[in-house]
Amino acid sequence: xxxxxxxxxxxxxxxxxxxxxxxxxxxxxxxxxxxxxxxxxxxxxxxxxxxxxxxxxxxxxxxxxxxxxxxxxxxxxxxxxxxxxxxxxxxxxxxxxxxxxxxxxxxxxxxxxxxxxxxxxxxxxxxxxxxxxxxxxxxxxxxxxxxxxxxxxxxxxxxxxxxxxxxxxxxxxxxxxxxxxxxxxxxxxxxxxxxxxxxxxxxxxxxxxxxxxxxxxxxxxxxxxxxxxxxxxxxxxxxxxxxxxxxxxxxxxxxxxxxxxxxxxxxxxxxxxxxxxxxxxxxxxxxxxxxxxxx
Ligand SMILES: C[S@@+](CC[C@H](N)C(=O)[O-])C[C@H]1O[C@@H](n2cnc3c(N)ncnc32)[C@H](O)[C@@H]1O
Numbered sequence: 001x002x003x004x005x006x007x008x009x010x011x012x013x014x015x016x017x018x019x020x021x022x023x024x025x026x027x028x029x030x031x032x033x034x035x036x037x038x039x040x041x042x043x044x045x046x047x048x049x050x051x052x053x054x055x056x057x058x059x060x061x062x063x064x065x066x067x068x069x070x071x072x073x074x075x076x077x078x079x080x081x082x083x084x085x086x087x088x089x090x091x092x093x094x095x096x097x098x099x100x101x102x103x104x105x106x107x108x109x110x111x112x113x114x115x116x117x118x119x120x121x122x123x124x125x126x127x128x129x130x131x132x133x134x135x136x137x138x139x140x141x142x143x144x145x146x147x148x149x150x151x152x153x154x155x156x157x158x159x160x161x162x163x164x165x166x167x168x169x170x171x172x173x174x175x176x177x178x179x180x181x182x183x184x185x186x187x188x189x190x191x192x193x194x195x196x197x198x199x200x201x202x203x204x205x206x207x208x209x210x211x212x213x214x215x216x217x218x219x220x221x222x223x224x225x226x227x228x229x230x231x232x233x234x235x236x237x238x239x240x241x242x243x244x245x246x247x248x249x250x251x252x253x254x255x256x257x258x259x260x261x262x263x264x265x266x267x268x269x270x271x272x273x274x275x276x277x278x279x280x281x282x283x284x285x286x287x288x289x290x291x292x293x294x295x
Contacts, residue, residue, distance in 0.1 A: 029129060031235055032106035033061025034068065035183060038079040043087055044109040046116035052109055052141045064234065071230040074279050078288065081269035081280075085290050086182050086210055087113060088272070089262070093208045093292065094118055097176040101126065101166065103156055103196070104184030107134055111149045112141065122148055124171050126162055128155045156188055159195045179209040179295065186214045186232070186243045193244070194254045197295060201257035205294035209258060212290045216247040221284045228287040251291070258293035265289055 037058050041050065068075055087110065094100065094114060098121060102111055105125035115123055125131065131151035139146040154165045167173065179200055185193055200207050214232070217225050232243045246254070266286025270277050280286045 029106060030060045030064050032108065032130075033058040034064045034235075035061075035079055035106070035108065037061045037065045038076040039083055040076070040080075042080060043083040044113040046113050048116045048141050048145060049109040049113045052112050052137060055137050055140065056107060067234045068231045071234070072227045075227075075231060077270065077279050078266065078286075081266055081273050082182070082212055082288060082290060083110075084273040085264055085269040086110070086180065086212060089210050089290070089292050090114055090178060090180060091117060093178055093210070094121055097178045097208065098122065099124065099171060099175055099177040100180065101171065101177055101200075102180045102182070104181070104187065105134075105151070106130070106183070108183075110180065110182070112138065112145060115145055115148050120148075122170065123150070124166055124169060125149065125151045126154050126156065126165070127151075128153065156184070156196060157192050159192065159199055162196065163199050176206040176208070179207060181209070181211045183212065185211060186245070189242065189244055190246075190250070190254050194256075197255050198257055201295050205257075205259060207295040208261075209293050209295045210290065211255075211293070212288060213246045213251070214243065215287050215289060216245045216250070219247055219284060220287045221282075224285065224287070255293070255295075258295050260291055260293045263289060263291040 033056075036053070036056065041053055044053070090100070090110070091114070094117075100111070100114060100121060100123045102108075102123065102125045105111060105127050107130060111123045111125050114121065125134070131153040135151040138149050138151065150169045152165050152169055154162045156162055163173075171177070177200065179197075181193075188196075197209065200209070214228060217229070220228070236243060264272075265283040266280040266288060267277060267283050269286075269290065270280045
């Protein structure tokens with residue numbers, strides 16, 4: 001079925017800009033709600049994360065969920081694998097830093113999960129939308145979280161503003177930071193991503209970056225290429241965003257200041273999360289990778 005038809009079937013609406021807004025019952029964006037519906041509360045399981053997740057109304061993501069699941073009913077496995085992989089890397093690497101920055105954080109609970117598992121690390125979340133609302137909701141989850149998590153509104157395409165906003169909010173560029181790019185690299189062009197990462201480059205490579213990215217088409221098994229293409233087309237049609245993909249060589253040329261420490265395909269992530277490989281038996285069965293690098 002054509003992507004547009006899938007979307008219309010799932011949404012059962014006319015193309016009305018009022019209907020296609022990103023504001024949910026709690027101002028929660030549809031794509032953010034979609035990711036959380038796919039995750040089913042199975043990855044961020046600290047008490048505070050669960051309490052925060054209970055406050056969210058995910059109903060805005062349900063139509064997107066049924067459209068995307070119509071493309072491939074196992075898409076939730078991709079999201080759970082990626083979230084578990086990123087959480088595990090962050091928990092390991094957070095020992096070496098005193099600050100975390102989560103770019104394009106949305107309403108996701110990673111910040112709360114990391115704050116719950118550490119005692120003093122400061123966490124800065126940057127997104128172009130919903131950060132005031134998220135701050136209020138985190139505030140309801142406890143004083144310690146309110147003190148340690150800062151939700152900042154800034155457009156990542158305006159890289160200078162991102163750094164200024166962070167500094168004004170207490171981020172200290174002389175101290176080591178963990179930079180998390182989850183669910184965001186495909187919505188920014190390569191130049192923006194390259195500029196953003198270069199602003200956090202340090203002489204001693206004291207910062208650590210976790211980057212999740214979408215693979216170039218020819219690196220994906222031919223009979224599976226349609227899955228990410230159609231899912232991102234559905235999200236694109238819904239939110240009018242561009243999609244950027246990477247390969248090993250474009251990663252190297254885009255992020256000149258990084259030194260890669262570890263890289264994971266969906267095959268690795270599934271094995272790590274489930275203990276076996278069911279949907280991703282070879283490296284080219286998947287379409288997203290996660291890497292960790294010093295910057
Ligand atoms: C799919 S959600 C990912 C949320 C979360 N990181 C996760 O992985 O679950 C993408 C987020 O990126 C944000 N975003 C997209 N373009 C952005 C931009 N130019 N500047 C800041 N945030 C942006 C959206 O507002 C949204 O919250």
